[in-house]
Amino acid sequence: MAMTRIPLQAAIKAARAFFEGVYADEKLLNLLLEEVQLSDDVREWRVTFGFALANEVPALWQGKVAPRRHYKVVRVDASTGEVKGMVLRENE
Secondary structure, eight states: OOOOOOOOHHHHHHHHHHHHTTTTOOOOOOOOOOEEOOOOSSSSEEEEEEEEEESSSSOOOSSSSSOOEEEEEEEEEETOEEEEEEEEEOOO
C-alpha cells in the first residue's frame, strides 16, 4: 500500500514556518529556499534554507566581501507534514 505524501509546497510552508520560529529573535539577511529533496525512503522532505546573519556582516560591507552564508536543512515528515528537526547542511 502506497504511503500518502503531503505536497511539496505544504512541506516548504511547514519548514519555513518552523525555521522562522526558531530564528524569530535573529536578524537574517537574504533568506532563500535553496533545495528541496524527498529522502530515498520517501519518508521525509528535506528543505534547505540559506541565509546570512546580520551580526556577521561588517558595518562597512559595501559589497566588497560577500557575507558568510549558513545552510540549514529542515526535515519534514512526508506523510504528516510535522517538522522532525533541523540540521546543518553537511558541506557547510
